[in-house]
Amino acid sequence: MHEWSGFSFIVTNLARFVRPNEITFSGVNSALPMLACLLAKQAYDFDFTYINVAGGVDPRPSKVPISSSDPVLAEGSRSIFSNEDFYDLCTRGQMDLCFLGAAQVDGLGRTNVSVIGDWHAPKVRLPGGGGGAVMLPTARRAVTWRTEHSKRTLVETLDFVTASGGMHGVVTPIAVFTKRDGRLVLSSWHPQASLDEVRARTGFSFEADGAEPSSWPTEAEADALTAIDADGSFERDAAIKLR
Amino acid sequence: MSSGHSKIVPLADLAGRITDGSSMALGGSFLHRGPFALVRELIRQGRKDLEVIKQSPGYDIDILCRAGALGRARAGIVAMEGNFGLAPWYRKAVEKGEIRLEEHACATLTAGLRASAFGVPFMPCGGIHGSDLPAINGWKQVEDPYGTGESVYAIPKITPDFAVILANEVSEEGDVRVYGTSHWDRIMSRSAKRVLIVAEKIAPSASFREQPELTLVPHFLVEAISVVANAGWPGSCWPHYEVDYPAVEAYMEEGEAVLKAHLAAAPEAREAAHA
Numbered sequence: 250m251h252e253w254s255g256f257s258f259i260v261t262n263l264a265r266f267v268r269p270n271e272i273t274f275s276g277v278n279s280a281l282p283m284l285a286c287l288l289a290k291q292a293y294d295f296d297f298t299y300i301n302v303a304g305g306v307d308p309r310p311s312k313v314p315i316s317s318s319d320p321v322l323a324e325g326s327r328s329i330f331s332n333e334d335f336y337d338l339c340t341r342g343q344m345d346l347c348f349l350g351a352a353q354v355d356g357l358g359r360t361n362v363s364v365i366g367d368w369h370a371p372k373v374r375l376p377g378g379g380g381g382a383v384m385l386p387t388a389r390r391a392v393t394w395r396t397e398h399s400k401r402t403l404v405e406t407l408d409f410v411t412a413s414g415g416m417h418g419v420v421t422p423i424a425v426f427t428k429r430d431g432r433l434v435l436s437s438w439h440p441q442a443s444l445d446e447v448r449a450r451t452g453f454s455f456e457a458d459g460a461e462p463s464s465w466p467t468e469a470e471a472d473a474l475t476a477i478d479a480d481g482s483f484e485r486d487a488a489i490k491l492r
Numbered sequence: 493m494s495s496g497h498s499k500i501v502p503l504a505d506l507a508g509r510i511t512d513g514s515s516m517a518l519g520g521s522f523l524h525r526g527p528f529a530l531v532r533e534l535i536r537q538g539r540k541d542l543e544v545i546k547q548s549p550g551y552d553i554d555i556l557c558r559a560g561a562l563g564r565a566r567a568g569i570v571a572m573e574g575n576f577g578l579a580p581w582y583r584k585a586v587e588k589g590e591i592r593l594e595e596h597a598c599a600t601l602t603a604g605l606r607a608s609a610f611g612v613p614f615m616p617c618g619g620i621h622g623s624d625l626p627a628i629n630g631w632k633q634v635e636d637p638y639g640t641g642e643s644v645y646a647i648p649k650i651t652p653d654f655a656v657i658l659a660n661e662v663s664e665e666g667d668v669r670v671y672g673t674s675h676w677d678r679i680m681s682r683s684a685k686r687v688l689i690v691a692e693k694i695a696p697s698a699s700f701r702e703q704p705e706l707t708l709v710p711h712f713l714v715e716a717i718s719v720v721a722n723a724g725w726p727g728s729c730w731p732h733y734e735v736d737y738p739a740v741e742a743y744m745e746e747g748e749a750v751l752k753a754h755l756a757a758a759p760e761a762r763e764a765a766h767a
Contacts, residue, residue, distance in 0.1 A: 277521065
């Protein structure tokens with residue numbers, strides 16, 4: 250049996266949102282979703298189209314880059330499907346799954362990537378709008394991740410609503426949420442955490458009926474992640490702690 | 493047969509065209525294929541109150557803030573990326589109110605550039621509904637005049653004074669070739685009033701005629717070019733070179749001497765020193 254680390258928990262559970270025969274996208278500032286897409290390609294016995302912000306369409310990169318927008322992610326690509334193309338694909342409703350970053354997420358799955366504090370007098374200026382405001386409401390499903398599971402990141406009230414439309418999924422080091430009837434509900438938790446711990450560390454209230462400890466990584470998932478992060482540098486750089 | 497005179501000028505001349513207060517759409521994305529040699533040259537020339545217009549700036553906007561050369565920004569997502577996180581000098585400049593930010597989603601910025609490229613005052617953009625961005629930017633919703641009942645946001649035209657793009661190869665006359673993704677360079681080149689190019693190298697004019705489909709920008713849209721090898725340093729320029737991570741790491745250190753040393757270590761500065 251393969252155990253979870255915070256890192257493998259996030260990457261693998263992001264990958265589990267990938268579905269057969271769909272179009273899945275990973276963008277800038279998104280190392281963990283990039284790894285998840287590469288993992289899904291290796292571990293799962295189904296076809297899907299992986300497109301990325303480097304213009305790659307089912308690429309065969311010669312290495313896994315530190316930057317998730319590195320041009321190596323278009324190596325061996327069938328086409329260059331560039332920025333305007335994938336945004337237009339999304340707004341016309343043909344993006345099946347899209348991974349989007351967030352600093353704060355609320356119980357409706359809306360996100361803030363703009364600012365901590367008041368927009369006009371920011372305590373912390375965050376990266377900003379990016380893909381979210383346009384892609385979150387128009388993608389068929391969008392999924393985000395947080396390497397920190399806390400009331401700072403999973404909040405009752407966002408400091409600023411950068412993107413609405415609602416995440417279909419949220420993955421943290423200890424929990425997987427999915428959307429049901431317009432709200433995030435807990436679907437599983439890290440077996441070394443508990444439902445109580447997830448509740449105590451989450452700023453928004455949520456339903457948890459049907460939730461259970463996340464199933465362990467399969468042989469194929471564990472092998473794929475080991476192959477992708479052979480020297481463990483992504484896991485080291487991500488420095489994800491359970492608590 | 494040549495289609496005209498050479499548009500190649502020294503980098504100092506190229507930067508000299510961009511005067512204080514100009515707005516610039518900068519090509520590339522984060523650390524990848526940005527016209528960074530030109531950005532650094534603007535700093536060396538002491539330019540002030542510049543505006544960056546770019547969906548995903550990072551190192552470029554950060555170093556301009558660090559040098560006090562930036563006044564305004566229209567941007568989608570700003571970060572150094574990789575393991576470097578936020579762009580620290582940009583972040584401080586916004587938090588202290590030293591620069592004025594118009595925060596976009598990447599696609600709304602593209603919509604504004606498309607309006608300019610298409611010759612219309614605004615461009616509808618999908619999504620955005622439920623976001624606080626329209627309120628802070630004054631973006632208006634318009635109902636479909638053809639009666640579907642659908643409402644879309646109309647993003648006002650964005651016309652940069654300049655588009656500055658890093659090309660893999662150019663002809664002397666100014667045809668521009670880019671390998672890998674073109675990021676948003678194409679729409680930038682069609683929306684700006686003037687187009688300036690930094691190029692890694694010159695390729696024979698005949699090669700452009702042999703494969704015209706590789707030409708991203710035709711010469712008649714281009715005003716001037718500088719040829720600077722490794723101009724995208726410390727970022728990447730596929731397939732010529734990758735990100736120089738130690739150089740980015742060194743840049744991230746605090747201190748005035750660090751910026752000075754970084755500017756001196758840049759390929760275009762070393763080239764000039766040896767000239």
